[in-house]
Amino acid sequence: MGQANYTEGSSVVGQRIRPVQGVDKTKGKPLYPADIDLPGMLWAKILRSPHARAKILNIDTSRAEALQGVEAVITHKDVPKDRFEAKEGNEGLTILGDEVRYVGDAVAAVAAVDQNVAEEALQLIKVDYEVLPALFEPEKALHQDTPTCHPYGNVMYGDWNSPTLEYRRGNVDEGLGKADVIIEREFKQASTSGIPMEPRACVAQWDGKKLSVWDSSQRLFGVKQGLCQLFALAPDQVRVVTGNIGGGFGVKECDRHSFIAPLLAIKANKPVKLWYTREDESLDCYYRPGLTHRIKAGATKDGHLTAIQARSFYDGGAWAGFGGAEALNLAGAMCSRVMDLYHKCPDVHWEVYCVRTNHPKTGPVRGRSDVESHFPIECILDELAEEIGMDPLEFKLKHLLRAGDVLEGHLTVDILLQRGKTISSLGTEECVDAGKKAIDWDRRNKAAGQGKGPKKRGIGMAVATHNSGSTQYYKSEAKVDIDSEGRVSLLSGSTDQGSEQQTTLRQMVAEVLRLPIEAVGGISGDTDAVPLEGGPIASRTVYAHGIAVTRAAQDARSQLLKKGAELLGHSPDGVELKDGMVAVKDNHEKRLAMGEVVKGSGGMIHGEGRFSPLETPLVTQGFAATFAEVEVDTDTGKVEVLRLVSANDAGRAINPLVVEGQIQGGGAQGIGLALMEGVAYDPPTGTMLNQWFLDSGVPSILDVPDVEPIIIEPWEPTHPFGAKGCSEISVISVAPAIANAISNATGKRIYDLPMTPDKVLKVLQEGGNR
Amino acid sequence: MENSKQVRLEINGQSHELTLDCRSTLNETLRNHLRLFGTKLGCNYGGCGNCTVLMTGRPVYSCSILAVECEGVAINTIEGLSGEGELHPLQEAFADAYAAQCGWCTPAMIMAAKALLDRKADPTVQDVKIALSGVLCRCTGYTEIVKAVLQAAKGMQPQVAKRNPTGGPN
Numbered sequence: 011m012g013q014a015n016y017t018e019g020s021s022v023v024g025q026r027i028r029p030v031q032g033v034d035k036t037k038g039k040p041l042y043p044a045d046i047d048l049p050g051m052l053w054a055k056i057l058r059s060p061h062a063r064a065k066i067l068n069i070d071t072s073r074a075e076a077l078q079g080v081e082a083v084i085t086h087k088d089v090p091k092d093r094f095e096a097k098e099g100n101e102g103l104t105i106l107g108d109e110v111r112y113v114g115d116a117v118a119a120v121a122a123v124d125q126n127v128a129e130e131a132l133q134l135i136k137v138d139y140e141v142l143p144a145l146f147e148p149e150k151a152l153h154q155d156t157p158t159c160h161p162y163g164n165v166m167y168g169d170w171n172s173p174t175l176e177y178r179r180g181n182v183d184e185g186l187g188k189a190d191v192i193i194e195r196e197f198k199q200a201s202t203s204g205i206p207m208e209p210r211a212c213v214a215q216w217d218g219k220k221l222s223v224w225d226s227s228q229r230l231f232g233v234k235q236g237l238c239q240l241f242a243l244a245p246d247q248v249r250v251v252t253g254n255i256g257g258g259f260g261v262k263e264c265d266r267h268s269f270i271a272p273l274l275a276i277k278a279n280k281p282v283k284l285w286y287t288r289e290d291e292s293l294d295c296y297y298r299p300g301l302t303h304r305i306k307a308g309a310t311k312d313g314h315l316t317a318i319q320a321r322s323f324y325d326g327g328a329w330a331g332f333g334g335a336e337a338l339n340l341a342g343a344m345c346s347r348v349m350d351l352y353h354k355c356p357d358v359h360w361e362v363y364c365v366r367t368n369h370p371k372t373g374p375v376r377g378r379s380d381v382e383s384h385f386p387i388e389c390i391l392d393e394l395a396e397e398i399g400m401d402p403l404e405f406k407l408k409h410l411l412r413a414g415d416v417l418e419g420h421l422t423v424d425i426l427l428q429r430g431k432t433i434s435s436l437g438t439e440e441c442v443d444a445g446k447k448a449i450d451w452d453r454r455n456k457a458a459g460q461g462k463g464p465k466k467r468g469i470g471m472a473v474a475t476h477n478s479g480s481t482q483y484y485k486s487e488a489k490v491d492i493d494s495e496g497r498v499s500l501l502s503g504s505t506d507q508g509s510e511q512q513t514t515l516r517q518m519v520a521e522v523l524r525l526p527i528e529a530v531g532g533i534s535g536d537t538d539a540v541p542l543e544g545g546p547i548a549s550r551t552v553y554a555h556g557i558a559v560t561r562a563a564q565d566a567r568s569q570l571l572k573k574g575a576e577l578l579g580h581s582p583d584g585v586e587l588k589d590g591m592v593a594v595k596d597n598h599e600k601r602l603a604m605g606e607v608v609k610g611s612g613g614m615i616h617g618e619g620r621f622s623p624l625e626t627p628l629v630t631q632g633f634a635a636t637f638a639e640v641e642v643d644t645d646t647g648k649v650e651v652l653r654l655v656s657a658n659d660a661g662r663a664i665n666p667l668v669v670e671g672q673i674q675g676g677g678a679q680g681i682g683l684a685l686m687e688g689v690a691y692d693p694p695t696g697t698m699l700n701q702w703f704l705d706s707g708v709p710s711i712l713d714v715p716d717v718e719p720i721i722i723e724p725w726e727p728t729h730p731f732g733a734k735g736c737s738e739i740s741v742i743s744v745a746p747a748i749a750n751a752i753s754n755a756t757g758k759r760i761y762d763l764p765m766t767p768d769k770v771l772k773v774l775q776e777g778g779n780r
Numbered sequence: 781m782e783n784s785k786q787v788r789l790e791i792n793g794q795s796h797e798l799t800l801d802c803r804s805t806l807n808e809t810l811r812n813h814l815r816l817f818g819t820k821l822g823c824n825y826g827g828c829g830n831c832t833v834l835m836t837g838r839p840v841y842s843c844s845i846l847a848v849e850c851e852g853v854a855i856n857t858i859e860g861l862s863g864e865g866e867l868h869p870l871q872e873a874f875a876d877a878y879a880a881q882c883g884w885c886t887p888a889m890i891m892a893a894k895a896l897l898d899r900k901a902d903p904t905v906q907d908v909k910i911a912l913s914g915v916l917c918r919c920t921g922y923t924e925i926v927k928a929v930l931q932a933a934k935g936m937q938p939q940v941a942k943r944n945p946t947g948g949p950n
Contacts, residue, residue, distance in 0.1 A: 033867065035883035036856035038818020045817035051843040126803065207822045207830055207884045207918050256820070256884030257918050307887060318868035507883030508919045615938035676920030703827030703916060711909045711922040 021730050021740035022520040026667040030513045031254075031506065040254040044211035044222040044285045050120040052081055054274050054284035054495075055128040057135050059110035059117050062696035063144035063159060066108050066117065066137060073134040074120060079127035082278035083135070087619025093240045103236075104329070105269045105483040110139070111160075112370050113697045114293030121274040121282045132308045144726070146696045148323040148365035149302070160366040166326065166337055167364075172323070174324075174338065174364040177345035179418065185317025185357025187382045189308025191300025191397045197386035198762040200688025201300040201325065204375050205708055206507075208256020209291035211284045214275035221276075222249045225268050226256070228507055229461065229545035232264040234537045240269055241276075252535040258507035259472040259679075260547060261295040280756040292702055295338050296373030297689065300325035300590055304385045313400045315391070315409050317357040317415065318349070324364045327372040336373055337364045341479075343379035347631075348387050350417045351475045354409035368696050374547075374678075377741040380476045381683065385763060388472035388746035393759060396458070402750065403442060403451065403471055410438055411650045415693040417629060433626035435734070437659030437724040438473060441587060441635035444720045445471065449637040460755025464645045467652070471637045476741035478660065478734040479553025484544020486558040490519055490566040490617040496590055496605030498523060500532035500562075504555050510668045513552045513579035515559045517664055518731060522563035523570075523604075524587040541618075549735025552664060553630060553726075560730045567618025573615075574607040626728045632739035633659040633722075636680070638747040642755045644774055647767030649752060651681055654744065655718045661726035662735030670719040673740045677717030680744020682709045688764045791816070791858025800847050807831045807842035810857060818858040818887045822916070829915035832888035833857045837899075839914065840893045858887035861894070869935035870894055870928070879928040881919035886911055888915045893929045901937055905930070 036039050071083040088104045118135050133277055143153065145159040152170050169176045186192055210226040225465035227233045230250045237248045255262060271284040286294065292703060308318040322344070330337030347361040375381070387408075395405035411417075413436055419429030454469040461467055487499040500519050504511040516530040523530075533539050543555055567587060574592025575582040577598055586595050593601035608615050639653040654677050663669040688708045690699045700706035707713075725732040745763060753759045758773045783803065783883070789796045791814060807824075810816045810833070822830035824843045834856040838860040853897040861868045873879070879895055889912060896903055897910035908929045909922075910933050917925065 028875060028879070029878065031883070032878075032880060033871065033887050035880035036867070036871035036874045038820075038863060038887040040883055041817065042820075042823075042884070045811075047815060048816075126801065126807075137808070205918060206882070207828065207916060208820070208882070209822070254883060255880045259918070271916070288827070504881075510878075510881070653864055667878045671881060671920060671924060674923050675881065675919045676921075678921035701825070701827070703823055704825065708916060708918060710913050710916055711926070712913050716923045716926075717921050 020521060022517045023664050024662070025665065027513060027517055027665050029510045030516060031537065042208055042254050043213055043226045044208065045253070046213040046224045048213065048215060048281040051281040052123060052278055052282055053125045053128050054119055054121045054271060054282050054504055055125065055132055056116050056290060057118040057132045059113060059115045059197045059750055061110060061139055061141050062113045064110050064139040064438045065142065066110065067140050068138040069118060070136040071118065077127065077131050077134060079278060080120060080131045081123070081124040081181040082121040082216050083131065084117060084273050084277060090240060093564050103266060105266045112368050113695060115328065116294065116369060119274060121268045121278050144368035144696055145365070145692065146367055146369060146691065148325045148363060148367060149650050151363065151365040159368060162366070165363055165365055166330070171363040175342055177349065177360040179349065180357035182317050182319045182357045182359035186308045186319065187230050188308065188316045191312040191383055191394065192306055192308040193390065193394055193397060194306045195390055195393070195761055197303040197305065197389065199301040199382065199385055200295040200763055201369070201372070202683055202687045202689070203295050203297045204257070204259025204261040206257025206259055206261065208284040210262055210267055210286055211283065212271035213281065213287040214271040215281040216272065216276045216279070220247050220249065221272055222251070223268065223272060224251045226251065227264060227268060228255065228258045228264050228547050229263045229506060230505060230535060231499070231503060233268045234544065235267065236264050237272060241272070243325055247343065250537045252505040255505055255507040258546065260374050260378065263547065265294060266396055267294065268627040279451065288702060291424065292698065293370055296371040296375065297327065298375045298382060299327065299372045301382055301459065305386055305390050309394050309398050311398055313398060313405055313408060315352065315355045318355055318360070320360040321710065322360070322362045323437065325365045325369060325372070326366050327369040329371045330364065330366065340374060340379050344383040346418060347380055347475060350419070351411050351473070352409050353411040353415045358607060369683055369691060370698065373497060373631040375525055376679065377405045377476060377738045380474060381396045382743045383406040383425055384472065384742050385746050385749070388743065389749050389759070389761065392470065394754070402444065406473055407439065407442060411436065427629045431627060431629045434487065434630045434728050435632070435661060435724040435726045436629055437634050437722040438512055438633040438635065440587065440724070441633055441659050442473065442658035442724045443721060445635045445655050448655045449639060449653060449720060455754050458754050461755065465641050465643050466755040467639065468751045468753065469637065469639045470750025470752070470754050471635060472743040472746035472750060474634045474739060475631050476742055477548060477737045478630045478739070479550040483621070484554070485552070486543050486555045486561040486621040487541035488543070488555065488559040488619045489541055490562040492566055492570070492604060492608050493708050494605050494609045494613055495607065496603055498525065498530045499538045500530060500559065501557065502532060502534045502555065503540040504546050505535045505545055509546060509551070509672060510665065511546050513595055514552055514664045514668060515556060518560050521562040522560060522567055525590055546560050549632065549738045551735065552733045553729060553735050554621050554623065556731070556733060557729060558619040559640065561619025561621070562617040563619070563621055564617070566615050568603060569615050569617065570612065571605050573611045577602055577607060577610050630726060630728065632734055632736060634739045634743050634747055636743035636747040638751040639746070640748060640751040642752055642770065644756065646772065647771035649748070649765060649770060650713055650759040651748060653715055654681070655720065656740060656744070657720035657722055658736060658739050659722040659724060660739060661734035662723045662732035663721050664731060664733050666721055669721050669736050671717035672737045674717040676737070676740025677744055678709050680741045681714055681748065683763060684745035684748040684765060685711070686764050686766070787848055787851055789847065789850055789855065789856050790852060792857060802846070802848055804847045806833070806844055806845040806850055806855070808849050809847040810842060816857055816859050820884050820887060830885050830888045832891050832915055834891055834895055837895060849922045856891070858891060861890065869932040870897070873928040873932035873935065876931070877924040877928040879920065879924040885915055885917045889917065889925055893932070897933055897936055901933065903933055
């Protein structure tokens with residue numbers, strides 16, 4: 011690959027560069043898919059099911075179609091069958107089905123001249139349902155008499171008496187036998203999601219030959235591929251444009267809205283805009299699974315963690331990501347990544363029942379698998395340390411993964427195996443040290459709950475790990491074009507959903523070409539213009555795409571140097587790039603402007619770069635340590651987070667401004683997960699009861715302290731700039747740190763997220779601890 | 781058309797005569813009739829504040845106001861904030877910090893902040909937080925936003941006497 015060391019005299023990478031779109035965003039100028047306005051455009055609305063599980067016996071759309079202003083109505087009959095082959099393990103995406111699987115599942119869609127007519131038309135669609143029994147509680151799947159509520163069964167790859175997957179290390183019974191202290195706890199986590207502020211939109215236009223789609227998607231090539239498949243179109247017949255997206259957090263990948271708008275546009279023969287209402291967005295995003303974990307953990311009196319035994323019930327919802335495979339991967343990684351983090355725990359057995367229920371879809375949301383696993387593990391180990399009288403920080407540090415340790419890896423073959431590999435870089439200890447100092451860990455109550463008065467303060471911590479780019483299977487390509495005026499353009503398939511990908515990537519290009527950031531422009535987010543890229547998901551952009559981008563810039567650079575040397579009459583290693591020139595190394599007077607060199611090359615230099623995830627034998631992961639100080643009002647149960655110190659190892663920070671922003675944003679989302687967010691369902695019907703922002707809040711400016719970001723920068727050897735991904739590692743350790751701080755403050759533990767005031771009060775008022 | 785009314789709206793100092801469905805919200809009108817897409821929509825039920833505009837200098841949720849209520853009332857949106865090429869100090873400060881990540885809440889945050897700074901030249905951190913508490917952001921964690929508003933306040937102080945929100949109270 012060519013280890014390029016750009017640390018010396020780095021003038022762009024590592025700098026706090028202003029985001030390239032910053033000014034435009036302050037003017038409200040960037041266009042999001044919802045802002046696209048085309049002549050003759052129709053508005054679409056979706057009809058949703060009132061039942062959690064039912065067969066659709068008949069849909070009569072005639073009255074809706076007859077309403078003046080309605081131009082198209084679609085149902086499952088309009089969806090080309092068998093284009094997405096659904097089978098167990100890849101249950102596919104049901105765009106509009108002949109059965110519904112959750113309250114709010116999509117049944118039909120309408121395109122009309124305006125939103126009012128479209129909504130009126132929905133009322134006129136008559137659906138005959140045959141209501142069927144539904145499953146809402148995952149544990150019920152273990153009762154033999156529970157009816158099967160899904161074509162592939164209730165328990166993914168399992169049954170009422172056999173789990174979906176099992177993780178084993180050593181012999182857990184022996185391990186528990188060696189423990190002096192064993193604690194057994196039940197943890198619950200409500201279903202949560204990214205809840206970005208922009209509800210998704212898809213605008214579709216069909217001109218008889220080509221389908222153009224503007225879509226709020228983090229995966230524009232995924233959407234393109236899906237559209238080609240569904241409509242049996244060739245790649246040159248489909249264009250997907252994303253432009254700007256108002257937040258992603260994993261939930262804006264490829265979903266039914268990307269297909270419903272095109273179906274309507276083709277049927278109506280007019281452009282169609284489907285802009286989800288907040289209700290649509292709530293019912294058609296995917297959620298982290300609701301979880302119940304029963305965990306036993308054992309330790310010796312002198313501080314050795316000997317065993318962890320766990321059983322988890324995972325509410326996979328109606329579709330678990332893109333079929334069962336995603337839930338399997340998520341659940342597999344849930345066990346194995348945190349158990350790889352606690353490498354020194356010898357004996358582990360973890361069973362997971364991934365249950366298909368009639369709740370909304372689940373899938374990979376920010377921090378996937380590790381948000382799910384770290385809350386129970388970081389909390390039970392904190393409590394176990396307390397039981398044996400040891401500082402939890404020391405207890406955890408003792409058992410953590412170290413450089414050179416061999417990973418056990420994912421349980422499932424998630425395209426890439428981590429098994430047998432080692433971590434490329436890790437800074438967990440440095441994160442813990444830095445955070446510990448910043449919060450002043452010694453101020454922590456030596457005995458929990460010792461504060462006086464109704465308001466009690468405490469400090470808690472948690473560590474975390476997450477994938478950081480190398481083990482996602484999407485390839486990446488990039489191009490760097492230089493024209494005859496010396497203007498540089500980065501062609502990147504990554505989209506901007508808020509983590510400033512384009513700024514960071516352009517910094518890498520600028521660094522390689524020895525130019526200021528202003529000299530690098532770019533095109534992104536349009537499948538007609540940019541090369542293949544998996545998308546800004548899974549913390550992979552700076553890593554996987556960044557490597558491709560750097561290689562493209564290096565390719566352009568070496569073409570410049572070769573041609574420039576030729577024109578200057580020197581050998582290629584006798585010249586260098588400086589200030590937009592190709593100059594002779596020891597005689598900068600002899601030089602040519604980049605544009606002149608490009609002219610000499612025939613008018614355009616194209617640099618190309620590629621990255622393939624199988625190329626490195628090492629595994630890149632991010633690490634973090636979060637320290638929280640809370641004040642618990644024991645009269646009201648309200649928890650205020652006074653301080654949140656979060657030290658993140660994301661390798662070298664290409665742009666510290668951006669990395670700090672991700673730590674701060676992740677901190678706020680973590681506070682939401684800890685204290686506020688969670689879906690509530692009506693038990694008998696499975697109806698989602700929350701109305702986001704009103705019933706289940708996300709943190710407002712009043713709920714979040716100034717998150718204190720600390721950037722820890724071990725050099726990542728497999729990346730030319732030493733960087734890793736950073737946008738997810740920032741969320742994971744926050745909720746457990748807060749939970750542990752609440753325990754330190756009050757002497758009581760809450761095992762149920764979100765830790766809303768009613769739950770806190772209940773625990774405080776109950777005698778003793780769990 | 782049924783249920784329609786002629787309305788004269790004053791947006792960013794410009795008058796617009798529109799024939800609107802009485803049910804149209806100010807938000808729909810700004811976006812779909814006047815094609816001013818800078819004002820966003822996050823929920824349409826007053827839960828998130830991403831649709832915030834100024835009405836006689838006060839921040840309001842444009843999703844929760846009918847256009848017909850705005851007859852002759854001065855409305856200011858993000859598009860009206862910067863003059864020819866010159867950024868408002870809030871825009872400068874937001875761009876300088878990392879106060880806009882995905883950018884969706886940014887117009888609303890800036891308008892809510894403007895309403896504050898136009899009536900209080902020297903706000904405290906708590907003043908800023910309360911003034912912005914009606915706009916949700918999911919990306920930033922808010923710290924850089926507060927920093928940007930305070931920075932803008934410093935930049936605006938000598939000019940407060942000059943600036944006067946269109947038609948609004950001082």
